[in-house]
Amino acid sequence: MPSSSKAGGPGDEKHLVCVTGAGSFIGSWVVKELLDRGYHVRGTARDPAHRKNAHLLELDGAEERLTLCRADVLDYGGLRAAFQGCRGVFHVASPVSNDPELVRAAVEGTRNAINAAADAGVRRVVFTSSYGAVHMDPNRSPETVVDEACWSDYEYCKRTGNMYCYGKMMAEIAATEEAAKRGLELAVVVPAPTVGPLLQQTVNFSTDHVARYLTGAKKVYTNVVTAYTDVRDVARAHALVYEHPGSPGRRYLCVAAVLHRAQFLQLLRDLFPQYPVTSKYEDDGKPMARPYKFSNKRLRDLGLEFTPVRESLYDTVISLQQKGHIPLTAPVPKRARL
Ligand SMILES: NC(=O)c1ccc[n+]([C@@H]2O[C@H](COP(=O)([O-])OP(=O)(O)OC[C@H]3O[C@@H](n4cnc5c(N)ncnc54)[C@H](OP(=O)(O)O)[C@@H]3O)[C@@H](O)[C@H]2O)c1
Numbered sequence: 001m002p003s004s005s006k007a008g009g010p011g012d013e014k015h016l017v018c019v020t021g022a023g024s025f026i027g028s029w030v031v032k033e034l035l036d037r038g039y040h041v042r043g044t045a046r047d048p049a050h051r052k053n054a055h056l057l058e059l060d061g062a063e064e065r066l067t068l069c070r071a072d073v074l075d076y077g078g079l080r081a082a083f084q085g086c087r088g089v090f091h092v093a094s095p096v097s098n099d100p101e102l103v104r105a106a107v108e109g110t111r112n113a114i115n116a117a118a119d120a121g122v123r124r125v126v127f128t129s130s131y132g133a134v135h136m137d138p139n140r141s142p143e144t145v146v147d148e149a150c151w152s153d154y155e156y157c158k159r160t161g162n163m164y165c166y167g168k169m170m171a172e173i174a175a176t177e178e179a180a181k182r183g184l185e186l187a188v189v190v191p192a193p194t195v196g197p198l199l200q201q202t203v204n205f206s207t208d209h210v211a212r213y214l215t216g217a218k219k220v221y222t223n224v225v226t227a228y229t230d231v232r233d234v235a236r237a238h239a240l241v242y243e244h245p246g247s248p249g250r251r252y253l254c255v256a257a258v259l260h261r262a263q264f265l266q267l268l269r270d271l272f273p274q275y276p277v278t279s280k281y282e283d284d285g286k287p288m289a290r291p292y293k294f295s296n297k298r299l300r301d302l303g304l305e306f307t308p309v310r311e312s313l314y315d316t317v318i319s320l321q322q323k324g325h326i327p328l329t330a331p332v333p334k335r336a337r338l
Pocket residue numbers: 020021022023024025026027045046047071072073074092093094095096105109128129130131168190191192193194195204205206
């Protein structure tokens with residue numbers, strides 16, 4: 001199979017691929033999506049036997065086609081061993097926080113992953129970037145349609161202490177440069193803050209963002225707009241860009257909606273009025289931030305139908321209830337009402 005043709009998909013032998021950070025919120029759904037599509041999957045985790053990864057072994061097809069192995073992204077040798085015999089790699093693992101320490105794992109970890117993939121004879125890598133590498137530019141005109149050509153202003157990220165966005169942007173640049181040097185096919189999925197049901201037991205940063213409003217831990221909201229996407233769409237996007245290689249280094253913006261925080265909270269209140277979602281606004285004296293335009297056309301052209309954010313939020317809340325992260329305070333509304 002030539003490297004520019006489909007890397008997998010209907011009619012093709014379903015081969016072995018590796019997913020780093022397999023137990024993460026997004027990684028777990030990527031593993032599930034790939035298993036559902038018939039691939040053999042090797043997932044990496046720093047401690048594969050830890051109970052936080054046990055949900056992976058329960059997935060349909062896992063018994064026959066999933067293995068887990070140990071790898072820290074800061075250890076080239078571990079990644080090299082994990083990628084041995086794989087035709088594709090999905091590099092998802094990266095710490096999500098605002099600790100400046102994460103920059104090293106994001107950037108050096110990505111360099112290690114790309115080089116280990118090239119050395120192991122992998123054909124194609126899908127890198128999970130972040131919308132943080134795209135939207136943080138204070139000088140962008142509000143009329144701009146945010147798309148794959150947009151990049152954050154890294155000086156601005158650093159100046160404002162947004163080390164997560166800075167780290168992901170530097171990691172995406174490192175992935176692109178290293179892949180070009182090593183002649184590796186690379187596709188980059190750029191997800192917005194991601195919501196939707198959890199496969200793992202613990203909350204991650206983006207689902208905790210929702211949980212904190214529902215429990216009343218967040219007492220006020222601010223004048224911000226945020227983009228959202230559904231974790232199931234993010235996983236589908238990873239599989240689609242893997243199976244339909246475009247030009248090398250191609251980015252794919254995975255964004256379903258941009259909402260002002262007031263709209264986001266109103267949606268939560270409409271769906272689940274039983275929770276103490278704050279309506280206290282911290283006025284910054286500025287005009288209301290306006291949701292900007294964006295384009296997710298590249299992924300729609302590959303056949304991705306984005307889940308409406310209302311549905312994603314509904315499923316996030318139900319999942320948070322089921323996993324015991326928020327109290328089940330009242331009968332849940334019927335999904336049919338969505
Ligand atoms: N969630 C979002 O809203 C969002 C949006 C855009 C992009 N992303 C990106 O999507 C990816 C996953 O995010 P998530 O929210 O699903 O993450 P998560 O649930 O917080 O999990 C983080 C993952 O990174 C792994 N990791 C951290 N440091 C590592 C290291 N040194 N070596 C190996 N693995 C390491 C962790 O592995 P262990 O299990 O071994 O600890 C874990 O699997 C990240 O690249 C993130 O930047 C997330």
